[in-house]
Amino acid sequence: MEINEGKFGVQEAVCLATISMSTKIFFTSPAFLTNYVGNAGWQMTIISAIISIIVFSFVYILLKRFPGKDIIQIYDISFGRLIGFIFSFVFAAAFLETAAMLLREFVDVIKVYVFRETPPDILIWTVVIAAVLSSFLGLETLARISKLTAYILLVTYFILLLLAIPQYNPTNLFPFFGYGIDKTLIHGIRRSSAYGEVMILTVFAGSLQGTGYIKKAGFISLIFSCLILALGLLAFSMAYPYETTQELIAPVYVLARGIKYGTFFQRLDPIFLFLWIFASHIAISILFYCAVSCYSKIFRLSDLRPIIGPMAVLLYTLAMLPRDFTSVIEGNVHAIREYGWVIFYVLPLITLIVAAIRKKKGGTQNA
């Protein structure tokens, strides 16, 4: 018996995927990629988005071969039970690890800027509880909360970028191509896994009304995320010289902190804290639910609720594993951003090739 995850529309799917992909703008990624490409980070992310769009086109072809089936079922059909199980398990583990690292990164960053004396356990458990609750309430609920908050998040984000205009200095954009076009291109391709979260749509394929809707949701969410990330990176590049950006743990927060219009409208960072926290809560919950959903589908469980508790403990454990903030940034997060594409992009591409060779296709179109 399959899990009934409910149905949702393209708009909800776009919100789910966009929030999961764009949240990383609030954390250490902008600073990290400035190390590689200088002030051409916004160009690099556009290249990554283009690569992701190309890969997603192939993933769409794969999904089209199996209408109504999710990626876990497609792995099973294409490879058989054993290899399908390995592929699916790796996929589920990747989602859980991404959720855990996002959680740890979020908690560490928020601890640096806001809650210096609060034990990280409390912050981590709070987010884990939110993820557990939303997962218990189901995918439809997650999709709806994403949709509901998406407008607010988007408007607040752009208000922040607009309010920071006095901080922008266009001369900071030069040298225009950063450390060189070749480096931008190479790192753009390597870090295309920054958009790897778009693959959540393949896990929830059964909940969308058809393969055409997945294509629409995937491309729109990739374009939106690219715009959000590129505009953010462009703003940071203009606001600070790239040597400074490399040192900032959370450039968005620093940008918000620098807003000052007279003596009254100043230090608005705590207001934008809401933007940050909401986006992180939703992104972590979605990735966590994705891991739970994949795991349940691998073992063909009819109810995913019993998995949520143990998986929450795993999420907490994985988040607590890195020794310190430096190992989070330079170890785990770096690994996910640099090599995540192997799991999120290469596995589906291999599946497409194998399915084409073995002439596997089929499935039912959703009503």
Next chain:
Amino acid sequence: MSIFTAMRKLFIYSEPKIHNLGFELLESDDEGALQPPNQTQANQNTKNSGLNNNEMSKGNKNAIKPLGVSEWNKSRKGDGENQKLNPSQTQNQNQAQNDTISKDLSYSLNVLKEKFGVPKNEDIVFRKFKIGKKLDCFMIYVEGMIDKNSINLSMLPTLMSKDILEDMGKQSPVDFLIETVIPVHNLKKESLYGECIKQVLSGASVLFVEGCTECIVMETRGYEKRSVESPKTEMVVMGAQEAFTENLRTNLTLVRRILKTQKLVTELIPAGDINNTMCAILYLDGVASPRVVQEVIKRIKSIKTDLIIGSGMVEQFIEDRPLMLFPQVLSTERPDRTASFIMDGQVVIITEGAPFSMAVPVTFFRLLHTSEDSFTRWPFGTFLRLLRLFGLFCATLLPGLYVAMVMFHPEMLPTELLASIVKSKELVPFPTLLEVLIMEIAFELIREGGIRIPSIIGQTLGIVGALILGQAAVSAGLVSPMLVIIVSVTALGSFAIPNYSMGLAIRIERFFFIIAGAFLGFFGIAFVIFTLGCITCSIKSFGIPFLTPVAPKTKANPDVVLRTPIWMQDKRPDPFQTANRQKQGKNVKNWALKEEPKQKDDNSNGNK
């Protein structure tokens, strides 16, 4: 024991329960169709399900009773016929026979006296007399529930006049009386004692005639009731000033007076096993979703309780998620608003005994609308709605944000403001959390006291309130002046919430935000908003997600948060799955379009 069970449930997995709460109003083929298919079948099913419920609720009433000698003889005669019927049918037949009105008038009198517990029960009146001074009969009614004038001055003199039976011939007395004698506007025949008893208890008077197996139920209701007054909880400046009363008939009339259409259907269903409170279900045939109508009927019929007093109790029995804070039905005391709900394709329930109607399904955004929004022009309506949204924000978050800001994020306050807050808090002995909680609880007490207090001593409450929340508390150094302002603005915000149940939910949620703000600052508040948001997203009201048309996105008139011009609102809300989506035609300066050809005609005539 209960703790042990709870602990066990925590650790042991149980399969998800399958129950009817999973009703979902999803897209279907009949959507948009004027004539919903399978309605008759659905009706049939409901009737059957209702029968089953009744049978279940009756329990042992259907058990086989010992027969009397005469009954045994009768049953022996009919043995041959009965052999063909199954036992349950035979049982039902026996029961029906026992309940059938007897030709023997004295037998009927004894049966009814026994059933009503007379003479112990003193307000049941049995009035014996002779029709036309010849035919024995008796009338039964409840003292105080009938219109005495119509019985004393109209019915009894007519029935007791001498020559009244001269033209009867061979016609049945009951039919003759109904057709030619009794001067009552609404009459009907009944053949079962049970039905007669129900009618008598609801205020009708019933006439039993010698030699007839039927009686006449006469509409002579005339009990004391409150007259129609102006609304008490949903006042408007522009618009109708009528509100519902406790009387069901009056309420139905008020709605019918607005919706003058034969498509308006009123189904009456009794709820409450003992008090049989009537629930009227109103909907527009061909507009309301038949599935919602059936679901409402099913839920009301499945109520198993002795007593139903008013719509509030019915609401608690039929709502989808009883553990949630937000109301899942929309209560209103205004007939005009009720009519607009019906026109939008919602189903309205009016219960006897309460001056409120309930509309289902309902969405979150509808709970923030008032009838004033529609009565005023769109810029004013939009302004009022935005003001109300700001009120909602203040009522929910303001104290929590204040606590979080003072305790965790003072850096965001401008230096002057921070200095004045710190200065005002210097003499206050309580920590911020305690200070806010004391003030909020004091305010809630004043509000609750204000509702319960007799109006004669109402002024006292105002003085006490001013002392607690006002200058006296500040002078005593118990609270800071800033907090008094915060609590006052919060109170004003909560008064702006138009729905009372929604207002109560917000009042409770406010405390969650205060505590979360005190423990984790803005992070805590964001956490509570996220969790409450998730829970709210998961609520459904009669199969419709609570946050439609925003999450999930559905087609809707531009009348969700902002109130756009009335001519733009041409569709019924999509989530209600109405059979007829179109609410109005194109009304953009229609008068100008019509006048153009007329002007041309006039010109041409003038030329001639």
